[in-house]
Amino acid sequence: MIVIDGSMGEGGGQVLRSSLSLSAVTGQPVRISNVRGRRPRPGLLRQHLTALLAAQQICDGHVTGAALGSREVTFRPGTVRAGEYSFSVGTAGSTSLVLQTVLPVLLHADGPSKITLRGGTHSPSSPSFDFLTTAYFPALRAIGYRVDGRLNHYGFFPAGGGEIEIDILPTGERRALVLEERGYEISRRLECVISNLSRHIAKRELGVAGSALNIPEDARQITERHSTGPGNVLCADLEFANITAHFTEFGVQGVSSEKVASNLSKAAGTFLESSATVTPHLTDQLLLPMALAKGGFLTTLGPNLHAQTNAEVIGRFLDRRITFEKGSNCFNCVVGSA
Template structure:
């Protein structure tokens, strides 16, 4: 039985999700204590509990401690099973994080799977649906498996109510080497609004234009006529020869549209000036795929706490070595072998 202290490293939900994913793939059971001890509301919240139960369904696992606010969990997987699954968070908690918990396992399953997920699709502190489809899933497909995701309806915080479907065609993961970004071939800034004044989107896009110099034809408003609650998301898509990156900001009550746009623009500016192919958020997810493929490399920005936590969690389940080399003050090369 592997024992993991959830308070170590980043101290949030990531170590739990990664542990669940790796437990499913390897068949190794684990016990975790101090779950999300580094957060203001420690223990399992609704979206974490949904991820645990989703992993249990996929792995026919035995559970102990799977209840709201629990700070300890024992997870014993029995058999990795493909099939048709429907997982609902029940709140505005992130459904995309639930997907990232079970997808690595389903990529290694014996047959195809279909998932329907309900909850938040565009949440702060979680990968939005557009990041999955434009940045993450294309890399999964390059490594072998086939994965497609279709958005039925968006779900914003705090109303939730989003829904999307994912089709998974498993295949062995092949190592991937992503050391060059290549030339930028397309840039697109999208301000999505639902039950929010059009002026908010207009101000966000004007700020992107001023901060990054993106042209009017590279900026667009997407106004949703159907959603369960109000929401505003700004994402910047940078498509290069070898990779696409997505940077996202979320409108918040009491925060100026210009401030949201300036923060997202700054994140994109740092990425573009560094010349790396992989940004911070994509690095966390790509590292897990490479660990499961037992090989690969990529260049990224200096690693944050989430990436370091990923590396530490791998060591509990996998016999892989992750090395991080400083190429320059703003560039790191991550190698998995």
């Protein structure tokens, strides 16, 4: 049995999610102690418990410690089963983080699957649904994985109430992901999504971010949606020949529209000033599917603590070595054999 200290590295839910995914795919049982040991509220929260129970159901596994607040979990995987699954996180717990756990597993099943997830679709500190469809899924398809998704209902923090559907069709033809250059720039786009809020908020955010990132008026869009509670998310897509970089900033109570737009512009501007092909958040997300396929190479602004922790967890299960080497204005990331 592989033993993982859940307080290692960033010490959050990433350790749990990657451990569960890798355990289910490789068939190696795992014990995770000190679950989310570096967080103010350690132990399993609702979205982590949902991910654990989802992994258990998909591979007919045996679990101990499956309770809210639990700080130690044991997971013994069985046989992965393709099929239709539905999981509800409740409130605004992140659907994308539950998906992060079960998607790598079902990508290695023996047939197509469909997952319906209910909860938060646009929540701070987790990938938004837009990130999945614009940046993450296209990269997975470049590896050879076949995955697509639909957003049925928006679920903003803190009300939640969202729903997404994901279609997964495994394939045996997996390739190394090699992203050495972005390629020529195709477009820059801004979208501000608001729910139960004034359009004036969106106009202010688009104005500030559009000017800072040199995005023309006709590439700025306001999208109004109705959800369980109010919500505001500002997104920037920088499309290049080989990759699309996606940036998200959420509006929260007490933070001005101008500050929201400034934060997004700063992150996107830093990326544009570098030669990186992949954003730090996408780097973190891609390490596990790359390691489960044929590895690869990409460049990124820098390995955040999530990525470094993910690399360490992957090394406990797979014969893979993940390295980050500093270049002139970004880092080279290599996922290769140990």
